[in-house]
Amino acid sequence: MMAKQLKWILLAVLALIWGSSFILIKKGLVGLNPFQLGSLRIIFAALFLLLIGFKSLSKIPLQQWKFIALTAMFGTFIPAYCFALAETNIDSSITSILNSLTPLNALILGILIFKLEYKRAQVLGVIIGFIGTTLLILNGAMHHPSQNYGYATFAILGALCYGINVNLIKKYLSDLSPLSITTGNFLVMSIPASIILYFSGFFDIVHLEKVQHSAGFILILGIVGTGVANILFFKLIQMSSPVFATTVTYLIPIVAFFWGVLDGELLTFVQYIGAAIILFGVFLSSKK
Numbered sequence: 001m002m003a004k005q006l007k008w009i010l011l012a013v014l015a016l017i018w019g020s021s022f023i024l025i026k027k028g029l030v031g032l033n034p035f036q037l038g039s040l041r042i043i044f045a046a047l048f049l050l051l052i053g054f055k056s057l058s059k060i061p062l063q064q065w066k067f068i069a070l071t072a073m074f075g076t077f078i079p080a081y082c083f084a085l086a087e088t089n090i091d092s093s094i095t096s097i098l099n100s101l102t103p104l105n106a107l108i109l110g111i112l113i114f115k116l117e118y119k120r121a122q123v124l125g126v127i128i129g130f131i132g133t134t135l136l137i138l139n140g141a142m143h144h145p146s147q148n149y150g151y152a153t154f155a156i157l158g159a160l161c162y163g164i165n166v167n168l169i170k171k172y173l174s175d176l177s178p179l180s181i182t183t184g185n186f187l188v189m190s191i192p193a194s195i196i197l198y199f200s201g202f203f204d205i206v207h208l209e210k211v212q213h214s215a216g217f218i219l220i221l222g223i224v225g226t227g228v229a230n231i232l233f234f235k236l237i238q239m240s241s242p243v244f245a246t247t248v249t250y251l252i253p254i255v256a257f258f259w260g261v262l263d264g265e266l267l268t269f270v271q272y273i274g275a276a277i278i279l280f281g282v283f284l285s286s287k288k
Contacts, residue, residue, distance in 0.1 A: 010236045014229060014248045019255020021225040022092035022099075023263060024217045025084055031214030032202075034084035039197035040215060041080050044222025046186035046193070052227075053183035060176060060184050067172040072185035075165035076226075077192070082158035089151035091265040094140060096256030097275045098155035100249055100282055104129045105163025107285045114167050122285045129281025136274030143268045182230050250279055 028037045060068060086095050104126050110116035133156070141149035173181055205211050233248075253275060257267075267275075 007236060007239045010232055010239070011248055011251070014232055014236065015251035015255055017225055017229045017232075018248065019096065019252040020259060021221055022083075022087070022096045022256045023259035024221040024225065025087050025095075026092040026263070027217040028214045028221065029084065029087060031205075031208065031210035031212075032218070033200065034081055034088060035196055035200045036202045037084045037214075037218055038081035039193040039200065039202075040218045041084075041222045041226070042076065042186065042189050042193035043197065044219050045076075045226035046190040048223045048227035049183045049186045049230075050190075052231075053179045056177060056180040056183050057187065059180045064173065064176065065184070067168060068181065068184040069188050071165050071168050071173065071181065072188040074161040074168065076185060077189045078161045079158035082154040082161070086151050086155040086158070089148040090140070090155070091144075091147070091260055091267075092263070093253070093256050093260030093265050093267065094136065094152070094271075095155045096253045097136060097278060098133065098152060099159055099162075100253055100278055101129060101133060101156065101159040102162040102166075103249060103282050104285050105160045106166040107163075109160075109163050110167050114171055116167075125281045125284025127281070128284060129278050132274045132277030132279075132281060134274075135277065136271050139268055139270040139274065143271075178230070178233075249282060253279070 025037065028040075032040070083095060083099070086098070107116075107122055108126055137149050137152050140147065140152075169181065202211075206215075260267075
């Protein structure tokens with residue numbers, strides 16, 4: 001009974017952490033540009049994960065490091081910058097909904113590239129999900145002319161990268177521990193992220209109070225939103241199942257909506273309908 005209760009607690013904590021990451025990005029952008037933000041997020045997470053998972057790197061065979069590099073690129077590196085770029089012009093709550101397209105993208109890529117088997121209901125879920133996405137973006141562009149909804153493509157690209165990453169890990173890295181994969185990912189990413197940070201002009205403005213304040217939000221995002229969250233997610237999978245663990249996808253936008261409303265973000269009724277359609281599509285696509 002205790003284990004059954006704990007898995008629900010872990011699910012709720014994960015939803016709270018990941019759902020809060022979008023408002024943290026928004027706060028980080030007050031004093032940082034998207035490239036500074038993305039780089040700091042990766043570096044902070046890398047330092048934390050290398051601290052707790054350095055020994056696990058020895059478990060990665062030499063021939064699999066190329067897949068570690070690929071999953072680092074698609075699983076975190078590109079999305080870290082994409083979601084930051086998206087939130088320069090669209091609300092954090094909208095970005096969180098578009099992030100929910102990840103399971104749909106994973107299914108599409110799994111079918112087209114990795115030759116995974118699928119059911120009719122899953123294909124229907126993909127179609128429904130993208131109808132909801134179109135409704136969400138078009139209505140938002142119509143009622144929020146001050147926001148450039150073209151930047152929604154960055155969030156969609158980030159979710160697409162997550163979909164590629166899931167399939168790569170399943171096909172090429174399923175025999176490695178999650179801690180080894182994640183620590184290896186961030187070791188690889190820490191080098192290009194540091195180079196980008198250096199040339200981004202961050203060290204010319206780091207003395208400014210608003211920059212330090214924003215960096216504090218990204219410190220929380222990197223350590224808690226990436227490092228701690230990954231550990232909890234792996235624990236949840238071990239305690240329950242991957243299917244149960246991925247239900248966090250449905251809870252993340254709820255938390256993000258809550259933070260968005262507190263921060264003055266307003267969605268239209270049609271956008272709420274679009275969000276509901278997307279989540280229904282995700283539900284259908286995840287059915288086995």
